[in-house]
Amino acid sequence: MGSDTAVHDLVIARYEESLDWVLDVPDAYRVHIYDKGAGPTSTAVRERAETFVSLRNAGRESDTYLTHMLEYGPGTGEFTVFAQADPFEHSPDFLELLTRHADWSDVQALAWCWKEQIGYPPATLLTPERSIVPDLRVRPELFSLSTFQPLEWVDSGAEGIGRGYRQLHRLPEGVNMCAHFLDMCELPDVAELAEQHLVGRHSYGGIFAVRSHLVEKVPARALERLRQAAFGATVHGYFCERLWLHIFGEQFLFPLQLPGAE
Template sequence: MEAITAEHDLVIARYTESLDWVLDVPESYRVHIYDKGGAPVSAAVRDRAETFVTLRNAGRESDTYLTHMLESGPGSGEFTVFAQGDPFEHSPDFLELLATSDDWSDVQALSWCWKAQIGYPPKTLLTPERSIVPGLRVRPELFSLSTFNPLEWVDSGAEAIGRGYRDLHRLPEGVNMCAHFLDMCELPDIAELAEQHLVGTHSYGAIFAVRNHLIEKVPERALVRLRQAAFGSTVHGYFCERLWLHIFGEQFVFPVRLPE
C-alpha cells in the first residue's frame, strides 16, 4: 500500500490536555506538538508527531505558534493549521474541518465559539445559518479595533482586555489599539490598514489555518517582536490571538471614511 504524502502541517500548543485525539488527525497532516505542561503523552501520540518539543510555560499559545514559525519556518505543504491542545471547546467539529482544506480561504478561521456552555457568544448567535462552512460549525467574530469588543454582543472579558491595554500603553479612549499593537510589533503596513478601518475579524481560541506562502511573507523581525510582546503583558497575548488572521492577510472591514 502506497504511503500518504503529508500535504499540511498541524501545530498544537499544548498545556496538560489529553492528546489522544491526535491519533484521529488525517494522515495528510504532519503533526507538531509543543508542550508547556509536562503531563504524560502516550507513545502512540508521540509516534504520530513529527515534532515534540518542550517549552517553558510562558507567552500563551502565541509564543508556541511563533516559536514554530521562527525555528521551523513555514511547512513544505500547502497549509499550516494552528490549534490549542483541546481544540474542541472552541471548534467542536475540528477533526472534520481538517478534511475540508480544498475549500479553505488563504486565511481560514476554524472555530465556532469561546465557551458555548456559558453563553460566550450567546446561543442566539450560534445557529447553523451563522456558519461559514456548510454542515460544520465555523463562526468568525467581528470586533472593534478600538474597544476590543465584539460587534454583536457585550463581552465583559474583551472589554477588560481592551481597557488593560489602554492603561498599559496610556492610550486615550477612541485610539485604534490594534493599529497601535501592530505598529509596535513592526508591522507598519498592516498597522496602517488597521488605522483606516474600524472592524477586525478573529477566530476564537486562536484556531485557524493559513497558506504557508503567507507565513513566509511576515518579516522575521516582526515575528520576533510579536514573541517579545507575548512574553510581556498578558493582554498582548490576547491581541495576538485577535489579530492572527490579519497578520497573514485577512482584510479589515468598515473603513473609517467611506468612499465619496
C-alpha cells in the first residue's frame, strides 16, 4: 500500500498503458489507479497503489478524475496530481516534476505539449525559455474561450472540437463556448468570470496538480454535472480537459472590454 510518509495524492487514469513507471513515483505520493482497460498489472504496482479500481471505459480521463473527487474526496494530501497512465508523451519530465512541488502554484499545469513528434505545438514554441518551471519542461497553452483555438498556432483538431460543440448546442459563432459549458455544469461563478474574459490556459492531456483543499471547494453537484457531461458527447470531455485549471481557481486572461466600460 502507499507509504505512511505520503503527503500528496497522484490520481492515474489508465486504459491499457504500462504502469511500471509507478514504481519510480516518489514515496511522498499516495497512488490511486483507476483502470478502464485490460492491461496486465504487476503485483509490485498493485502493492504501491493506495487505490486500484476498475471502471467502465467511458467518459475519458475526465470521468476518472471526477470519480476520484466524488468517491475518494479531496484527500488529506497537500497536492492532488491528476495524470493519464502514460504521462510522458505530454509531460516528458513528469517524474522529476513530482519532486518539485515546492515550485508549484496552487493550480499547476504539468504538461509540455500534445505530441511533440508531430509538431503539436510547433517546435518553435517548445523552447527552454517557454517553461514555467526552471530546468524542466512545462508549458500551459493559451486558448480562445470562444473558438477553442490556441492563440499562437493553428490546431485543426481544436477547431473541429469547437465547431462540434457549437453545432451540438446550436450556438452561433462568437459565443463564449467555455462560459456556456461551465454554466451548463452548474459552475455559475466560474462561468461568469469566463464570460468576462477572452482567453484561458490549459495543460495538455489533463495533466495538472491542485492544492487538495481547492478540490473541496467545487460543489458536489457541479462535479456530478461535469461527469454527466463527460459521459455524453465526446466534445464535452475535451472541454473538461481545457477547463480544469480554471475550475479550481486559475484566473482567466484578457478581460473583455465592452463599449462604455471604464
